[in-house]
Amino acid sequence: MNGPVEEKETGRIEAFSDGVFAIAITLLILEIRVPHLPAESGPSALGAALAGLWPSYVAFLTSFLTIFIMWANHHAIFRLVCRSDARFLYTNGLLLLLVTFVPFPTAILAEYLERPAAPAAAAFYAGTFVVISVAYWLLWQAAIDGRRLLRSHVTEEMIADFTKSYRLGLPGYLIATGAAFVNVFASIGICAALAGLWIAVSRHG
Amino acid sequence: MNGPVEEKETGRIEAFSDGVFAIAITLLILEIRVPHLPAESGPSALGAALAGLWPSYVAFLTSFLTIFIMWANHHAIFRLVCRSDARFLYTNGLLLLLVTFVPFPTAILAEYLERPAAPAAAAFYAGTFVVISVAYWLLWQAAIDGRRLLRSHVTEEMIADFTKSYRLGLPGYLIATGAAFVNVFASIGICAALAGLWIAVSRHG
Amino acid sequence: MNGPVEEKETGRIEAFSDGVFAIAITLLILEIRVPHLPAESGPSALGAALAGLWPSYVAFLTSFLTIFIMWANHHAIFRLVCRSDARFLYTNGLLLLLVTFVPFPTAILAEYLERPAAPAAAAFYAGTFVVISVAYWLLWQAAIDGRRLLRSHVTEEMIADFTKSYRLGLPGYLIATGAAFVNVFASIGICAALAGLWIAVSRHG
């Protein structure tokens, strides 16, 4: 239970988490299906079919951006942490469960974005990120609780800054989920904007 | 065959194992299929279709939880080990073979959970974990045999604690397999409970 | 923000990037579909069907070669870098987005290479690498800007050599994209030749 051994333990949690994030983000492409055209179709028909896949591209881009930022975020938490305990390990597992789930609502969104069922698809999509926001909050609480897992150089100010930025996620995604029933693109736009906001914040952080 | 070289060897076995665990756990989501509805279906039809996928969610959650705990478990064994030999390497390979197999019985369970063939699907599912329990037992025996692979700080008490907790797995999953022919949900419940029990044990360990 | 901590940060970006490259390159094989023949077909029919998959093999080989060289390239950039900042992190994310996208144009190329729509498929394929060239240029600019992220042993000559070799990519892939409308195989040949050229350059570098 001395320093170097604990260091190694966090290292393997990070390696496993990196693997899960990397696979989930790469599997997204499998949801963009090759269009099947009649044998004699010419180049312009294929061009039109590729352009017609835009709902898949929108879903792919938004999900990629969101998973990438979740990874950067995860990375930022682990830079502050040098130990692990059972609560932190299993809260991290809950987060990874939700990360591996993301390709499924992404596929639902791509399939139904242009159809009458789009509001349910967008609400399911944004709703997934509501649950993920809660999981991040739980992981962050597990990381800072009693300061037992934190590196010694972490100040109370750094903790307060992180806590503040996490407060954006949950209400933001709740609004995106509600917006799905008013305007589907507003809902997706809020999800993308939250990702962009996070980048802007981290750029100055 | 000196210390640092052996350390490196275990490191690469862990990295490879982490990769296999991370991929197997992430592939589970590919077994949840996007429902295909008639073009004019509205949001409530999609909502009902997503809710109707509950057997897939149950299978996904149980398998995720189980693979995650197997990973934590694997991690715990490797924290005690600092060397490797051929027996340990190939027993670990047998375990990884079974880990990569898990998405298949998971897909079978999701497909047949609501149908008359459910008992066979649940028995196949729980039976996979019976075999995995045996593989864990073999890996553990390969790790502790003659203490040649163990770190020097590992006490006989720690070994006895691990051995005791491994004794739960095999009879538990055998009961789950038998229960499949009486009540399918009891069988899955036992699998989930065994995972939960393991978390509870490791929390106090 | 001292040396060792920054080192660790780059390490995790590399690990995540390696994961994404490794998965994207391995997923390419999923786009080669098993041919389905009538039940009574003999060995020579299967042999002919396997040979008839040559457009898939061409697409697989070209994409594998290109992703592998992108990885070697990525590796070469990170050998010069020891720190990270937000711009470098997110430019790397843009590059990874494009790497995960590659299996899709590869599948399009394999599907349409022998059909009248081939020029659009080849232009889409080569066009993807045009965008990737731009992303590499942006990553390289983020790496060298103000020398803040570079290791101290990196000389101006080394930087100039890298910059020169990056200048090949963009015009080369633009020519390949244009060539798609004249001759599809010339377009693919240019993509493969650019990969080969890069290997030749790195061999003497």
Next chain:
Amino acid sequence: MNGPVEEKETGRIEAFSDGVFAIAITLLILEIRVPHLPAESGPSALGAALAGLWPSYVAFLTSFLTIFIMWANHHAIFRLVCRSDARFLYTNGLLLLLVTFVPFPTAILAEYLERPAAPAAAAFYAGTFVVISVAYWLLWQAAIDGRRLLRSHVTEEMIADFTKSYRLGLPGYLIATGAAFVNVFASIGICAALAGLWIAVSRHG
């Protein structure tokens, strides 16, 4: 170009290679398809359908075993090596290309093992390992050439032992390929036996 930097370079090649091996070995399970039975089928019909998938299990097991041993083998080569050059890097790339290809002949074998086209399927399968044997030989030659990449503790005897064991692979898989046209199971048996032989050799090595 000093020691520690070269060490790091090999480390990243190993990490990337481990990722590719881990993904290729885990993707094998995706080739075992869930059997689709009529809705009213009972447990015994599902049991029979699962048993009827034996060609898929045979293909899965043989490929898993072979990729796992290739990984252990790769691992053994890299334990002797501490530097990299362009030839070693790209020969390793060729090997990884072939590793990612393995799921495709595995799927072909599983699909056609019980059908008249089986000899072509088995020859394609064993033939893939012929090419892989050649790639291993090339990687081994790149590793030992002029001793420039080897660790200093590697003796000529160790090199000769490795070289001897590599001589088994090529003729063994050539015989398996030819045997495919006489008896399909003999061909697969030789592939499995070669894997078993390798384990036996490494056990005493």
